[in-house]
Amino acid sequence: MPTTWTILGVGDFDGDGHADILWRDAAGNLAVWLMSGGAVVSDVGLGNVPTVWAVAVLGDFDGDGKTDILWRDTTAGTVAIWFLNGPAVVGTGSPGAMPLSWTTPP
Secondary structure: OOOOEEEEEEEOOOOOOOOEEEEEEOOOEEEEEEEEOOEEEEEEEEEEOOOOEEEEEEEOOOOOOOOEEEEEEOOOOEEEEEEEEOOEEEEEEEEEEOOOOOOOOO
């Protein structure tokens, strides 16, 4: 990846038991590297998210064995969940907003 891209986190986005890598560039474009050990199996774009939205936590929020993304608007505190099946967003949720003084674990 070019140096304008940053790793946001690691999770098993496709449920194959291998850690995958979530990337974002300075313009808000997202990509997932689906991995098998140290090899990139697939490089898939996830679209663009305005840069005021930050990944708060990666986790399996719907219990399907695949990593999902919890987003947070850094200006308003609003949170949203992307439920993923591999690199595809299959649903969303909006649990509400949290005070900006509240943080998530690193």
